[in-house]
Amino acid sequence: MAVIVLQTAAAFLLQFLPTTAPILMHNLGWSSFQFRWMTNRNWAIYGVVITGIWQSSGFAMALFLAGLRSVDQDLVKAAQIDGAGPWRMYRRVLLPTIWPIFITVFVILLRSAITSFDLVRALTGGGPGISTMLPTLVIYDFMFQRSELGRGSAAAVLMLLSLVVVMAPYGLYVRWQRQRQARA
Amino acid sequence: MTWTRVIVYAALIVLALMFLVPLGVVVVNSLRSSREIAATSLIGWPNHLIFSNYAQAWNKFCMAEHCWGIEPYMLN
Numbered sequence: 001m002a003v004i005v006l007q008t009a010a011a012f013l014l015q016f017l018p019t020t021a022p023i024l025m026h027n028l029g030w031s032s033f034q035f036r037w038m039t040n041r042n043w044a045i046y047g048v049v050i051t052g053i054w055q056s057s058g059f060a061m062a063l064f065l066a067g068l069r070s071v072d073q074d075l076v077k078a079a080q081i082d083g084a085g086p087w088r089m090y091r092r093v094l095l096p097t098i099w100p101i102f103i104t105v106f107v108i109l110l111r112s113a114i115t116s117f118d119l120v121r122a123l124t125g126g127g128p129g130i131s132t133m134l135p136t137l138v139i140y141d142f143m144f145q146r147s148e149l150g151r152g153s154a155a156a157v158l159m160l161l162s163l164v165v166v167m168a169p170y171g172l173y174v175r176w177q178r179q180r181q182a183r184a
Numbered sequence: 185m186t187w188t189r190v191i192v193y194a195a196l197i198v199l200a201l202m203f204l205v206p207l208g209v210v211v212v213n214s215l216r217s218s219r220e221i222a223a224t225s226l227i228g229w230p231n232h233l234i235f236s237n238y239a240q241a242w243n244k245f246c247m248a249e250h251c252w253g254i255e256p257y258m259l260n
Contacts, residue, residue, distance in 0.1 A: 142241070147218065147222065148218045149213055149216075149218050149221045149222075149226070150213060150214065150215075150216050150217050150218040150220075150221060150234065150237045151218065151237050151240055151241045152241075153210045153211070153213035153214035153237070154214040154237035154238045154240070154241040154242075155241040155242075156210050156214070157210065157211055157214045157238075158238065158241060158242060160207075
């Protein structure tokens with residue numbers, strides 16, 4: 001469900017937690033229960049991270065599922081005939097086969113984490129204080145709240161460079177992999 | 185080169201420009217002062233190249249109660 005739900009919608013859902021969770025817990029008998037993750041400076045970032053993981057885990061699962069379904073069944077049967085158990089099958093056959101999907105998922109999620117804006121904006125707005133301020137929110141603040149367009153643009157370029165640091169090695173890796181497959 | 189190919193290349197160039205122009209505006213604006221941008225236009229060449237925007241954006245810009253710039257948020 002999290003894959004098809006927009007990040008702002010996910011944040012909207014999570015905004016109900018601080019009010020609904022204590023009511024539910026109090027009705028269940030846990031009268032001292034409190035949910036202050038989004039209002040506590042030290043815990044707000046973890047609330048954002050957990051929401052982000054929930055929101056993006058479906059996408060990662062879909063890619064892993066596609067990868068697992070694309071594994072050659074002959075390899076699996078050959079390993080079973082050779083006496084490989086489930087653990088050994090995963091470690092020696094399935095994981096090495098879907099290893100490129102791990103890298104793809106890691107890079108895509110890292111890119112979306114760096115450029116994450118709407119989830120944090122809708123969930124906490126960077127607060128409380130500046131405890132959940134991310135680079136994109138800083139750039140937004142520079143450009144649209146303080147009209148510091150020059151500095152905001154410089155911060156945006158710095159963020160672009162950080163994305164290049166992540167994406168360029170991945171692009172080179174994909175190219176190297178294609179060349180290796182073409183040679184094989 | 186056929187006419188079809190010319191049209192395809194022209195469309196691709198237009199689309200590439202649509203993608204790259206905003207990026208170019210941001211890069212050029214990062215070398216202009218905010219005062220100059222406010223006095224002239226959002227789109228334009230810088231009168232003087234100002235590289236201090238990068239230094240200030242990186243670790244000097246004040247936000248809320250701290251003057252850490254974007255550095256701690258980038259390195260988080």
